[in-house]
Amino acid sequence: MPEIKNYTMNFGPQHPAAHGVLRLVLELDGEVVMRADPHIGLLHRATEKLAEHKTYLQSLPYMDRLDYVSMLCNEHAYVQAIEKLAGIDVPIRAQYIRVMFDEVTRLLNHLMWLGAHGLDIGAMTVFLYCFREREDLMDAYEAVSGARMHAAYYRPGGVYRDLPDSMPQYQASKVHNEAAIKRMNANRQGSLLDFLEDFTQRFPKHVDEYETLLTDNRIWKQRTVGIGVLSPERAVALGVTGPMLRGSGVEWDLRKKQPYAVYDRLDFDIPVGVNGDTYDRYLVRVEEMRQSNRIIKQCIDWLRANPGPVITANHKYAPPARESMKQNMEELIHHFKLFTEGMHIAEGEAYAAVEHPKGEFGIYMISDGANKPYRLKIRAPGFVHLSTLDEMARGHMIADVVTIIGTQDIVFGEIDR
């Protein structure tokens, strides 16, 4: 019998299932993966270095571009690090708005993940379903910040502005007549909160639709059950966080265990898996979508009842109102200093972490008292998750590597930074 040697194969960097620019060098024995060596950094933009050369406010939009499917959660960690270092008090309404948009972001991320993961392993329809709902959520982003994805909406000390009272409307065009436009605008007659409330009413039924397509689907189970199993002890040792950790049965969620913003005032549950395989992680994420929906509902109710300021009144960190700036010399100076020199943050160091849709996203910031951070380190969950790929993929078939990449919810914006 001839001796067959292992051979290596390049997967990516231009592979549609690589979720971006992942180059994976696979050592194969037949179709079985013996070793996987991910080569990353093809999207490296040195965000951390750039942030050292920019004022605190100028770096904020970079955070959107890290994990570019969960934009506002990244910003939340960044502004929390600044607020912790500078000791800024955030108005309670701003914290509720942030939590609401964090959960909207979690839905955006999980919908993107579910659609792409389904597509990777052969379920086309769920992708179309997921993107239908994403469209509504992106409209919410757009209404509040003007951008569908890269919102740059959070600020140190609050959020940029209060929620809008009206939603943008569709206009009649060659492809849509008056009647169609009226139907499309039906849920956009009120404020942003009305629009989101309408969404939260519909959304659980949509999640049921995804589950009808996948949860008991024989092919889906064949592709996911028993694939990429992580034991709880191993998951902790490997530094895995977020749904990946919870899928292995470790009940750990920063929103519950180390609550930030107003998560300690909200009622929600943390789903936990049992077997630690791809299927359990799927179930965990789907249940997280239902829980996020619950949180959004509670935030909407609170925000309706409690008007108030949405950004701190400390003008060392937040700009004064436009009107008062025009009439008051002091505030004009504040405005000018804030947007030229930028804010100064007291000397020190802080680590702020949020429960990002993918795991623990942390910002470690060292300030030496200047108007720019001395060092900014972004702790990206995906970076750690991808480092476990070698261990998770060993002994599986090539096709399962795609499943494992999918279940890790890889986004290269945050891994390569």
Added chain:
Amino acid sequence: MMTEKKSLREELTGLLGDKLVSLREALGETTIVIRASELPAVMVQLRDAEALRFAQLIDLCGVDYSEYRDWEGRRFAVVYHLLSHVHNRRLRVRVFAEDDDFPVVDSVAGIWPDANWFEREAFDFFGIIFTGHPDLRRILTDYGFVGNPFRKDFPLSGHVEMRYDPEQQRVVYQPVSIEPRVVTPRIIREENFGSN
């Protein structure tokens, strides 16, 4: 919460004794500094001691202190962020590399497997050597990259730029053509500036 933090301080001082160079509590976070020579032993203690149980290495990063205000100390540090699920506590550990020109720190990849990639990153960006690391390669920079881009003496625009050369019909590297410029200068104000 306060009593819990106090007990972390007590446990650390009790457990580590004179291995602890300094312990600082600020902004609700605990930071300890230890010596590079004692790093692996201390890290194993932090992970395994029943009262600490820092089972997860959340983050590891290099820091270059060469341009920090009026810094008088070693240039390179490695900062570890540890998390204990059992006790719900975090800890920051800082260790300074003894030699500024050739920074070397022991690897902790054998203690927490995820340190593998984090240490490759710190090696790539700061040139910190981790002895005992199983596979110390560059990770995020380009194949064949020269230099350590996150060191403070490395310019923001880099040293080389890449373009396609139609004559040679391949991608070539050449010295950067853009002038380095500073849009907003770095300013450190004196204490209490503008507070009255």
